[in-house]
Amino acid sequence: MVANNHLSRRALLGGVAAVMAGIGLAGPAESALAAAKTYTVGKTTEIPVGSAKMYQVAGVPVIVTQPKKGVFKAFNGYCTHQRVQLDSINGSNLICSQHGSSFNTTTGKVTGGPARSSLANYKASVSGTTLKISL
């Protein structure tokens, strides 16, 4: 009886996986690879060293920083505390003035609360002076 239950459970899980694959629900890694798309957002000259600029990329607010010459970083522009858009920069910190959270301009990690989670990051790339972001 136990063996039958085990087989039934295995068969059921296999059936669920087959259905998910059939309707296009792949595993997380496959989804991320398939979903990544690169967008041209602007020129590198729009973001001097030590500054940041917010772009709307496919409906997503993306804040791009240049913490060091030639190094561009891109993060989701929503504060992880209560989803308000980041609105300023202070030194090496992106600031959400709603409640004062801050995030490192290179890593997106929290440098000051109340936010407790890092900003989601995206791939930023440069071709000549063209800035591209992959979501």
Ligand code: FES
């Ligand atoms: S929403 Fe940004 S600190 Fe609260």
